[in-house]
Amino acid sequence: xxxxxxxxxxxxxxxxxxxxxxxxxxxxxxxxxxxxxxxxxxxxxxxxxxxxxxxxxxxxxxxxxxxxxxxxxxxxxxxxxxxxxxxxxxxxxxxxxxxxxxxxxxxxxxxxxxxxxxxxxxxxxxxxxxxxxxxxxxxxxxxxxxxxxxxxxxxxxxxxxxxxxxxxxxxxxxxxxxxxxxxxxxxxxx
Numbered sequence: 195x196x197x198x199x200x201x202x203x204x205x206x207x208x209x210x211x212x213x214x215x216x217x218x219x220x221x222x223x224x225x226x227x228x229x230x231x232x233x234x235x236x237x238x239x240x241x242x243x244x245x246x247x248x249x250x251x252x253x254x255x256x257x258x259x260x261x262x263x264x265x266x267x268x269x270x271x272x273x274x275x276x277x278x279x280x281x282x283x284x285x286x287x288x289x290x291x292x293x294x295x296x297x298x299x300x301x302x303x304x305x306x307x308x309x310x311x312x313x314x315x316x317x318x319x320x321x322x323x324x325x326x327x328x329x330x331x332x333x334x335x336x337x338x339x340x341x342x343x344x345x346x347x348x349x350x351x352x353x354x355x356x357x358x359x360x361x362x363x364x365x366x367x368x369x370x371x372x373x374x375x376x377x378x379x380x381x382x383x384x
Contacts, residue, residue: 221254
């Protein structure tokens with residue numbers, strides 16, 4: 195009887211620890227490098243777009259969000275000296291010519307616009323349709339980012355948790371990152 199009680203209390207302790215771990219850290223806000231940046235022909239993201247990488251192994255949430263970011267996160271100051279993360283290969287066009295990567299915007303630097311996130315509501319702002327949604331934690335807001343794009347992408351449309359105060363407006367002008375000011379972090383190790 196005592197052996198069963200010890201095994202049962204050990205199991206309860208293990209389950210309690212696992213559930214506490216699951217609730218403590220969501221991974222929302224963790225930095226991520228979008229998979230596109232590992233493609234040697236990728237020139238960079240466009241400031242006017244939102245990209246959702248829904249199978250990111252870098253994120254606990256499996257979502258790497260690129261929310262109105264320009265250029266490559268791995269090369270914030272842009273130019274032709276950028277390299278593919280983890281390599282010494284420079285981005286090149288399909289014809290082999292070098293790609294000029296645009297500098298990121300200091301007002302939309304990667305820390306503010308590219309990170310792990312999760313889908314917090316559907317395109318109608320609801321969470322009662324049977325899909326899985328998250329709740330945004332402190333310092334984050336549930337913001338509509340991806341409009342209706344068709345039946346195949348239904349699970350990606352809607353709202354995502356974004357860092358509070360980082361909402362994007364089409365009126366926002368890009369202030370290019372300046373390497374002399376180091377206003378956007380390191381330049382891919384350079």
